[in-house]
Amino acid sequence: MLKFLARQLLLAVPTVLLLTFFVFSIIFLIPGDPAEALLGNTASPEAIAAFRHKMRLDQPLLVQYVAWLNQLLHGNLGASVRTSEPVWTAITARLPVTLQLSAYAMIIAIALGVPLGALAATRRNSLWDLLAQLVGLSGLAMPSFFLALLLILLVSLRLRWLPVSGYVAPSDDLLGSIKSLLLPSLTLSFTMLGSIARMTRTSMLEVLGEQYIVTARAKGLRERTVVRRHALKSALIPIVTLIGLQFGFVLGGTIVIEKIFGLPGIGRLMIDNVYAHDFPVVQGVLLFLALIRLGTNLITDVVYAALDPQVRLE
């Protein structure tokens, strides 16, 4: 197991290096000039030239990249060009919001998706099965910004159950915090819920047809025990992979959700700064998110290896 872990970690090194270069250069693909975007419509050409020089934007890309990498190796992500706020501070201030949002969304998706999928598989062609398929398909098909607006109109404006937008920190008011994140996390969970339910159903159906399930049933075990102890555990292997992969999508999804619901999270930090051409922030956030993604993939591999011994030997 340790050897497996070491190999995975070693493989991550070139990936990270490649990632930094990609992350650094991607901002320069955004059309428009950062200096003009930052100084506004009324800046003089001289002011723009001076700013470009100050920010080293007049140097070759590779020189800028090496300087940035050097800064990174010293543990410095740089500071926002617009606000001078250190990028690391900006990320850590917003991280709790995004983590809470993603965690709630994952919990909702898993807590509803797995049972729904399992129910659909064990009662094939029943009403439950139909419901699972419906949720699965609409979760995949409906854009989250549309679902968000529908939910806001119904739950907040019509029923007045939950606030339209805004974030409350759990340290200020725990119940208020959960309320403030309920609609956003429900919206965010929907796509994932759909995939998880569908995957659980397929995987369960496959497992339920296996020889050892027949054996278990033949031994006279109760159906409940067969499903829970024998079928679900094996069926969970591809689902764990899916959940790991979905975590990346959830993080990506927070960009849209945070923007719509006005939540001060990382996704919002990134998209707002893309528009503002605040490149140190965009680079910092992108790198941070990419590293998180890399980390979750690594964890998924390890969990997968723990669940399925064959993986370790490959």
Add this chain to the structure above:
Amino acid sequence: MYAAPSASQTEPTKGGTLKIGLGEQPSTHNPYGGMSDRTTISQFLESLVELDKKTLATKPLLALDWKVPDDKTYVFTLRQGVKFHDGTDFDASAVKAAFDYMLDPKVASPRASNFDRVASVEVNDPHTVTFHLKEPFGVFLPTLAQQAYFVSPTALKNMAPADLEIKPPGTGPFKVLEWVKDDHITFERFDGYWDPKLPYLDRLEYRILPDGNVKVIAFKAGEIDFVDNLPATEVKGIQADPNYVFASTPSTGYRSIYLNTAAAPFNNVAARQALAWLVDRDELIKLGTLGIGTPAYGPLAPPQWAFDPSFKPYSVNIDKAKAALSEAGLGNGFDFALKVSNSPDEVRMMEIIQAQLARAGVKMSLVTGEYNAIRATVISGDYQAFFAGWLGGPDPDLNMFDSFHSKGWFNWVKYHNPDVDTLLSDARASSDVAKRTEMYRKAQSIVSQEAPMIFLRFPYWAIDGQAMAKRVHNFVPDPMQTMFFKEVWVDAS
């Protein structure tokens, strides 16, 4: 079409919180750092002078009075008994300290270029300060009103840079209490404000709501009392609803089509004039912006003193357009490409223009893209036509010089006319309003005649104005679309 601002019918009541929905948060509260963030800094920072919200004339604020002994000297008498939020006195040395700071090359303030004509600031006595200019500058007072904010000199010296970005102490009616980035900004009343009656409100709370639809829903759900930049589609509904008040005043910006006069086909005056005769502004406003806005025929905007409401050099006239086309040697029309940002509202407006031009055989194709990317190609001269807007400013100079003077920073239409250059330079140097009005109107008339730009509509935004709940009183809308809340009061909720 402009509704009257909400008038106060009863005596103002003190106290209460006003919640405002803000689409985009400011980049910084440091007035020497950011450029276009007057939205929130106007609540806690003040200038020597302010602009009248009706006439755009310069009015006393931190300066009670001023004299202009010659074109290059401005002597201000300061208001006495004014304190910054940190207790420091506001006096002549504070004025000098702020300017020295802003103009310090090490600070590299993006606002510094507005004041590059300032040679020196001289403290005469604690309440008198003199500005010496390098050359005459007729726009000096409006520029002061909009660009020169005063932060406590003690804070400039001692405050940590990070705090200076969030809560620099000013002299304004409110002071910054808290700013949670991307979420909200809260202000509380400054008890030591120089006008003891003001402000009426205890608190201002800006909620940052980037999604326009959600902002309107939050407003309708009563979570916020006040919204700006209302989508055009919401305006009629809000105006008709007795629960809301819509306040509006014409603003200084305009929307127009930029024509590249350095390249074919618009290096030919007659081709440009043909467009001017073909464009139907009334139809554009009726169909493109749901009847909101007024037709624009030149760069001078309705709230500016140089504006001439009778100026209407063009009307829709297909015969004159065809005559201009044959004069240009383009008998049966011509093709050209117009660059426009991919915003659906803007594309819709240009599709209407497209149909109007086709009436005389002029084929306009649309090239859409991200605004900043398109703008970059326009600046480099790689375009035929471009649809954009200009925010303008209180002074006519800000609507004309940079766009139409040969040396203007934003002369993207590559327009060069020695007469216009002389008029705009002379008008900029003069401080005689009557003479300046005459010069700007003359320049506007030449520019419209030669049509390097096809002016379409006032204002720049979809709509001039803000919507508020009925409990909000005494809000006066501003032509620069900045929102001032020191005289606003709310019914107890």
